[in-house]
Amino acid sequence: xxxxxxxxxxxxxxxxxxxxxxxxxxxxxxxxxxxxxxxxxxxxxxxxxxxxxxxxxxxxxxxxxxxxxxxxxxxxxxxxxxxxxxxxxxxxxxxxxxxxxxxxxxxxxxxxxxxxxxxxxxxxxxxxxxxxxxxxxxxxxxxxxxxxxxxxxxxxxxxxxxxxxxxxxxxxxxxxxxxxxxxxxxxxxxxxxxxxxxxxxxxxxxxxxxxxxxxxxxxxxxxxxxxxxxxxxxxxxxxxxxxxxxxxxxxxxxxxxxxxxxxxxxxxxxxxxxxxxxxxxxxxxxxxxxxxxxxxxxxxxxxxxxxxxxxxxxxxxxxxxxxxxxxxxxxxxxxxxxxxxxxxxxxxxxxxxxxxxxxxxxxxxxxxxxxxxxxxxxxxxxxxxxxxxxxxxxxxxxxxxxxxxxxxxxxxxxxxxxxxxxxxxxxxxxxxxxxxxxxxxxxxxxxxxxxxxxxxxxxxxxxxxxxxxxxxxxxxxxxxxxxxxxxxxxxxxxxxxxxxxxxxxxxxxxxxxxxxxxxxxxxxxxxxxxxxxxxxxxxxxxxxxxxxxxxxxxxxxxxxxxxxxxxxxxxxxxxxxxxxxxxxxx
Numbered sequence: 254x255x256x257x258x259x260x261x262x263x264x265x266x267x268x269x270x271x272x273x274x275x276x277x278x279x280x281x282x283x284x285x286x287x288x289x290x291x292x293x294x295x296x297x298x299x300x301x302x303x304x305x306x307x308x309x310x311x312x313x314x315x316x317x318x319x320x321x322x323x324x325x326x327x328x329x330x331x332x333x334x335x336x337x338x339x340x341x342x343x344x345x346x347x348x349x350x351x352x353x354x355x356x357x358x359x360x361x362x363x364x365x366x367x368x369x370x371x372x373x374x375x376x377x378x379x380x381x382x383x384x385x386x387x388x389x390x391x392x393x394x395x396x397x398x399x400x401x402x403x404x405x406x407x408x409x410x411x412x413x414x415x416x417x418x419x420x421x422x423x424x425x426x427x428x429x430x431x432x433x434x435x436x437x438x439x440x441x442x443x444x445x446x447x448x449x450x451x452x453x454x455x456x457x458x459x460x461x462x463x464x465x466x467x468x469x470x471x472x473x474x475x476x477x478x479x480x481x482x483x484x485x486x487x488x489x490x491x492x493x494x495x496x497x498x499x500x501x502x503x504x505x506x507x508x509x510x511x512x513x514x515x516x517x518x519x520x521x522x523x524x525x526x527x528x529x530x531x532x533x534x535x536x537x538x539x540x541x542x543x544x545x546x547x548x549x550x551x552x553x554x555x556x557x558x559x560x561x562x563x564x565x566x567x568x569x570x571x572x573x574x575x576x577x578x579x580x581x582x583x584x585x586x587x588x589x590x591x592x593x594x595x596x597x598x599x600x601x602x603x604x605x606x607x608x609x610x611x612x613x614x615x616x617x618x619x620x621x622x623x624x625x626x627x628x629x630x631x632x633x634x635x636x637x638x639x640x641x642x643x644x645x646x647x648x649x650x651x652x653x654x655x656x657x658x659x660x661x662x663x664x665x666x667x668x669x670x671x672x673x674x675x676x677x678x679x680x681x682x683x684x685x686x687x688x689x690x691x692x693x694x695x696x697x698x699x700x701x702x703x704x705x706x707x708x709x710x711x712x713x714x715x716x717x718x719x720x721x722x723x724x725x726x727x728x729x730x731x732x733x734x735x736x737x738x739x740x741x742x743x744x745x746x747x748x749x750x751x752x753x754x755x756x757x758x759x760x761x762x763x764x765x766x767x768x769x770x771x772x773x774x775x776x777x778x779x780x781x782x783x784x785x786x787x788x789x790x791x792x793x794x795x796x797x798x799x800x801x802x803x804x805x806x807x808x809x810x811x812x813x814x815x816x817x818x819x820x821x822x823x824x825x826x827x828x829x830x831x832x833x834x835x836x837x838x839x
Contacts (some may be wrong), residue, residue, distance in 0.1 A: 260289030276308030280328025283355030309339020314673035316348035330368035381408035389421035467529020494649035517828035529568035619646025633670020703751030747783030802827035
């Protein structure tokens, strides 16, 4: 038993759970939590961000990169409300985050005091655990329970802390209860489910795996399954990397952020093995396709699309059960043409990367990033058209980690995720990829990277346009309004904030700048870097609907689409054409 203020005891509980850094901005109602961080600064690093939103997003990204809980704090009133963007990101993508929220002293509560708000109801929707402490002595217990619930329910836990309670001295006794209570997802799979799955796979002509985040950490298992059963694999965007991006059986993703190979595979499949996901855009899959839905949460099965067979199981254990049968499927035409289709798509992307005749293409930038990327690097990718370029161009072929704002899709995610990557995976390079719209929302926190000597490489695709929304306004025949952006020299902005700034407008400049970055890395650079990549103001190729098969859509439609997106149908034959050339008439 040791006497200490409750704010210090709070931080000691964080230590017990393996938390080594916390984000936040000090304020009058959170001061003794900050005092606790000072007293335990040798164990838990306090990261002073310039906006609580950045801290909360970074905490969410910590959890996405590592699976460990992220922690952020804000003071009463505006400090609390600024946390919401990051907390909703964590809620929507099901990752554990703890929010420590300041409150005015108990004697001032319910008196219309300065910055006083009824904070409990504010967090009711976002949190899986939401408590206001009422005594100083219960603070360690409540923090412990909050973290347990955040892990158990994969969500946000909120603890509201009246300032007078965190400043009160208490007798602190560390709990003997094991701190991290992890669910054991290694299960005995129902043999009937395995046999029924095998029957459906054998009966299918064009089976396809659609993998979600439930397979994170199961790359070897998914790869083995795909190779043993000779089935092509697609993933949701947040699950990118659950199979290596350069594996020949990986054929991409679907939708606005997708690939030609992914879109066309879905048009010709007759069975989808939908594993470990609640993918909201499954409702846009073609009708008439049989679906086996595998999820450890029965309430996520059939949430977005009707299914033909449901398996309530851990995704990795289920695939291992299929592998253990020693069964296989022949490596037929279906796998071969999907591999060819994906190779053609990758070649087209590479050709764009090597062409700046009409201006700098984003593919050039991601290719240069890929050339410098290490096997354990982290990528924090912002929301918008930039997400498309990140998904299509960043390598996920080793142990790289990829984080984005998936279901919440908040702009401004990239830079805070870079903070998280540098702090949570310190032995690898942290990258961020942002559009100029998202970057401008959070750019001041380049100061934070500089303050803590975090050599994050921040790449900004600048085209003075909210490109994702521009596309939607064009598609819906609206007036173009509010989507043009006033530009800025982000390299100079970066220098003013303590970073190293570069601007690139061509392949030549990209080669020179990334060569300099490589030199900086080799010399042990500790400063953040910002690359202002001035790209073409052009829409990325639309992959949600790709009418390149003349038999299905007519030659006139194919020609119009190909001209708009600078694609040669002869170099990118439709999957249907490839199938028919092999005698498979679908």
